[in-house]
Amino acid sequence: MPTSTAPPSGTGVRADSVDAIQRELTAFARRARSMASQIHPGLTLVTYTVLDHLHERGGCRGTDLATHFMLDKSTVSRQVASLERLGLVERTADPEDLRGQIIRPSTAGEQLLNDVRARRHQAFLQRLADWSDEDLERFAAYLTQYNDRA
Template sequence: MTARNAALETIQRELTAIARRARATAAQMHPELSLVAYTILAHIEEQQGCRATDLAAHYLLDKSTVSRQVAALERLGLIERRVDPSDHRVQVLHLAPHGNEILTTARASRRETFEERLAAWDQGDLTRFADDLVRYNADAASHP
């Protein structure tokens, strides 16, 4: 076993553990918000409005899945749909006021968790780790 292979195995194993933990704690993020729902809200806010098709493409989900998630979020009053005036097939999704509140609360709660977890990391460690994660995800996106 070379040092390179050892590192690759470790990375593989630890990333799997991260994925597993994300699933296990998904429901606990916010009483009213699943991980997918949170992700969708965050994406809508970040993009300042987007289409269901965009969400499906970005998160590698079937459009029917996104359609149902969006419908649920609308029923909860967290998002609004606005038909695109220039293309009536398209519905542009925006955050409703309540969605904005929930997202803010959930984000703060998440940040608090991360701050506790990473309290012992100094600024250099954090920045380096963040950079590595960005680099890894970019590589993963181009080698699916």
């Protein structure tokens, strides 16, 4: 059986690095939560995330959202209802099962997402302007590797 050369997780440089990563990811998440209400006064991070997922998928059923986000159907239903009240999503009959409905971003929802992506892209460009191309490539690769393990 191979032995690990890494120090125990509770001590040393490795533990300090993990603590720093946790602290910085928490700060990143706080900024994301704060940004959701700046995007639209009625949005929360959860409703924004649902809207973005609907865009990425081209629409889906509420049960698919519940499965993806590991949430109760009633929780998803409340989030979708909130997005509907804001005019950011619309429902259409599911062509594969007429009893179900497909939820998609409305034209207003798509426009909001496009505006947010453009602003976010500019913010990242400004924040990372003095990073070298190599550092950006490494950072992107590390984030991808981290998220692929989720």
